[in-house]
Amino acid sequence: MTALLSIERVSKRFRGLVAVDSVSFAVPQGAIFAVIGPNGAGKTTLFNMIAGAIPPDSGTISFAGEEITGLTPDAVCRRGIARTFQLVRPFPALSVEDNVIVGALLHRHDVGAARSQAQELLRRFDLFDRRYQQASSLTLPDRKRLEVVRALATEPKLLLLDEVVAGLRPTEVDRLVAVLRELNRDSGLTILLIEHVMRAVMALASRVLVLDHGVAIAEGEPREVVRDPAVVQSYLGQSEVNVWAV
Amino acid sequence: MIARLADGAARRSLWLLAAVFAALVIAPWAVNDYLLTVMIVALYLAYTGQAWNIMMGFAGQLSLGNALYAGLGAYVAATLFTRYGVAPWLGLLAAIPVAVACAAIIGFLAFRFGVAGVYFAILTIAFAEFARVGFDHFDFVHASAGLFLPVAQYTHDDLWRLRGNPTMFYYVMLAATAFAFLLSRALLRGRIGYFWLAIREDEQAARAAGIDTFRCKMLALMISAAVTSFAGVFYAFFYNNLFPEQVFNISQSIEMILGPIIGGIGTLFGPVLGAFVLTGMAESVTSIMSALGFDLPGAKQVFYGICLLLVVVALPEGIWPPLARRFGIDKAKQ
Numbered sequence: 001m002t003a004l005l006s007i008e009r010v011s012k013r014f015r016g017l018v019a020v021d022s023v024s025f026a027v028p029q030g031a032i033f034a035v036i037g038p039n040g041a042g043k044t045t046l047f048n049m050i051a052g053a054i055p056p057d058s059g060t061i062s063f064a065g066e067e068i069t070g071l072t073p074d075a076v077c078r079r080g081i082a083r084t085f086q087l088v089r090p091f092p093a094l095s096v097e098d099n100v101i102v103g104a105l106l107h108r109h110d111v112g113a114a115r116s117q118a119q120e121l122l123r124r125f126d127l128f129d130r131r132y133q134q135a136s137s138l139t140l141p142d143r144k145r146l147e148v149v150r151a152l153a154t155e156p157k158l159l160l161l162d163e164v165v166a167g168l169r170p171t172e173v174d175r176l177v178a179v180l181r182e183l184n185r186d187s188g189l190t191i192l193l194i195e196h197v198m199r200a201v202m203a204l205a206s207r208v209l210v211l212d213h214g215v216a217i218a219e220g221e222p223r224e225v226v227r228d229p230a231v232v233q234s235y236l237g238q239s240e241v242n243v244w245a246v
Numbered sequence: 247m248i249a250r251l252a253d254g255a256a257r258r259s260l261w262l263l264a265a266v267f268a269a270l271v272i273a274p275w276a277v278n279d280y281l282l283t284v285m286i287v288a289l290y291l292a293y294t295g296q297a298w299n300i301m302m303g304f305a306g307q308l309s310l311g312n313a314l315y316a317g318l319g320a321y322v323a324a325t326l327f328t329r330y331g332v333a334p335w336l337g338l339l340a341a342i343p344v345a346v347a348c349a350a351i352i353g354f355l356a357f358r359f360g361v362a363g364v365y366f367a368i369l370t371i372a373f374a375e376f377a378r379v380g381f382d383h384f385d386f387v388h389a390s391a392g393l394f395l396p397v398a399q400y401t402h403d404d405l406w407r408l409r410g411n412p413t414m415f416y417y418v419m420l421a422a423t424a425f426a427f428l429l430s431r432a433l434l435r436g437r438i439g440y441f442w443l444a445i446r447e448d449e450q451a452a453r454a455a456g457i458d459t460f461r462c463k464m465l466a467l468m469i470s471a472a473v474t475s476f477a478g479v480f481y482a483f484f485y486n487n488l489f490p491e492q493v494f495n496i497s498q499s500i501e502m503i504l505g506p507i508i509g510g511i512g513t514l515f516g517p518v519l520g521a522f523v524l525t526g527m528a529e530s531v532t533s534i535m536s537a538l539g540f541d542l543p544g545a546k547q548v549f550y551g552i553c554l555l556l557v558v559v560a561l562p563e564g565i566w567p568p569l570a571r572r573f574g575i576d577k578a579k580q
Contacts, residue, residue: 051454077456085454091447102444105437106456114437154456 004029004190005050005081005158010059012045019045021214022059027158027207032184032191034205034222036198038235042214043194044086047162050192051083052076064157078106082156084147086163086194092136096127099135099146103153114153121149125179141172148176152183161193165200177203198226210234258573270420274413282412286484288525289419290477295505295517296426297473302503303512304434305466306446308363311370313498314377315345315471319478320488321381324393327407327483334408334479341475348373349471353464362449371496378494387488395486408483415484422480423518426473431514433469442466446512474502497547504550508557510564519566524553 003026012020020042027033035043048054050061052073061069068076077083082103090099100118101111108114122128125145130138135146144164151159161180165173177200183189195201201208201222208225210218212234218225225231270289274282294316301307322344323337332340352373356366382390403410408418433439441462444452453459482488492498509520528546535545561568 053450053454073450073453074456074458077454082456083454085451089448089451091444091451093447094443098440098443102440102452102457103455105440109437111435111437111440114440150455 002029004064006062008060010049010056012056018214023216025209027192030188030190032204032206034201034208035194036201036208037211041211043211047160047194051160077154080157082151082154083160084151084162084164088143088147090135090143090146094135095132096135096146097131100149100153103150106154118153121153125149141168158190163194163196165197173200274416282416284529286416286419288522289423291505291525292518292521293423293426294474294477294502295521296430297470298503299506299517300430301466301470303506305442305463307463308367309370310367310499311374312474312502313494314374315474316478317377317493318345318348319475320482320493321387323479324395324482324488325387333406334483338476338479341479342472345471345475346468349467353467357460357463374494378490381490393488397486508553508564510566513566516564516566
């Protein structure tokens with residue numbers, strides 16, 4: 001497996017605060033890679049740098065063999081990286097279907113073709129029956145799924161998911177996890193996710209990176225990483241309790 | 247959406263459209279000269295309102311200076327006509343690039359440097375004001391003394407040189423309004439329309455979906471300017487006089503946007519409906535007042551203000567969306 005995305009010594013500081021401090025890692029082609037860490041660890045900052053929303057102060061980000069450091073968000077998306085937002089932001093006044101058509105039109109010029117592509121994706125994510133509803137009228141779980149669908153409609157090689165299962169009920173988490181696994185397995189979609197919900201991380205991720213105060217403190221298989229004393233300490237101060245027993 | 251509505255709503259909206267258009271086509275036979283002039287004004291506002299709606303209603307960019315593009319169109323075509331005898335339709339070929347170039351400069355300054363929302367609106371006002379003051383001192387077009395087109399009694403209509411009777415001007419503006427409607431509809435339903443709506447709804451999310459927002463916003467602005475510039479050409483040849491104080495005045499920009507606001511921003515029918523409702527009611531108020539012996543200058547502006555207030559409070563979406571729902575052609579707005 002070759003690296004689809006590689007991050008090398010990327011740093012970002014906001015005034016005095018070092019949000020991300022010389023972080024390096026590589027996401028192999030076809031992997032499901034999770035970035036975890038306590039609140040304020042710099043996960044979302046790291047994400048925003050990959051997606052082009054904020055430029056890093058130093059370091060390089062390469063995708064599919066090309067450097068993408070400092071590209072604008074739309075240029076990053078056109079290269080094949082699609083993202084969701086932690087606080088969901090579908091286009092509120094547009095219908096569910098039109099939201100997805102916007103994404104599908106990135107690589108299609110014909111609205112009809114984009115519509116059939118959108119409907120296919122909506123079926124897969126159980127949103128087809130709600131396709132004429134206004135996006136703003138959806139429940140939070142549905143809006144989260146809609147964001148994933150809109151991102152997928154741009155036909156990414158890499159999908160960035162920012163806390164996509166946070167706020168969902170356990171059964172909804174399992175359903176979304178199942179669909180994402182299926183996508184990863186069937187179409188070889190590489191996924192990079194930030195997640196607080198360990199249930200989702202353990203079920204999805206093949207590899208995990210732990211951030212704490214902007215520093216990468218551990219990387220490895222999910223089961224190894226959660227036993228790492230440094231990781232446990234970063235979450236709880238210190239403990240001998242198995243925090244992941246939830 | 248189209249598939250589901252093809253039999254019901256789409257057909258209903260098509261019928262409605264055909265009926266309205268037919269009524270407008272036969273209207274000159276049924277009305278007197280005064281009413282015909284009122285209808286020309288209504289069509290003018292419907293046309294310019296639709297041009298503004300492409301920017302604000304579709305792409306979400308608030309321009310309060312569209313008078314600039316109309317004024318430039320008017321001055322370019324009128325100057326070419328009076329000085330060199332160039333017919334207005336050829337003048338239009340020069341007027342459009344001038345207006346579009348000006349829009350491109352404004353758009354580049356605003357969108358490249360992240361000027362958005364209210365600040366963008368202020369920038370558009372500023373450019374219209376520059377033009378007003380500049381043309382006031384521009385001797386080549388007779389500065390503040392005004393530019394006049396030769397007026398004569400016409401025995402026949404000369405469509406090529408836009409010299410003729412009000413009925414001819416009425417049909418020219420009707421054709422232009424129909425063209426603007428079809429253009430808006432095609433843009434809204436096309437790829438660019440989806441991108442504009444996405445930008446209007448959430449620019450950051452639109453960029454994350456791969457949309458080149460700079461390019462899309464520039465396009466909206468330039469199309470809006472091109473469409474508006476023809477309104478200026480029409481204005482010059484219909485009124486036969488141009489004063490910078492009038493054509494570039496902010497009140498012109500405001501009048502252009504009242505129709506869409508009252509009819510329904512971002513809808514296809516709204517700007518046309520709003521322009522007719524507003525013009526019709528304003529003229530009725532003026533006639534009633536003069537019949538009662540009142541002569542208050544500025545009464546029309548006060549009336550516009552009251553209409554705007556009522557719509558904002560009672561029907562924030564404008565009057566078309568609720569009507570559309572009643573007719574069962576809700577989705578016609580998309």
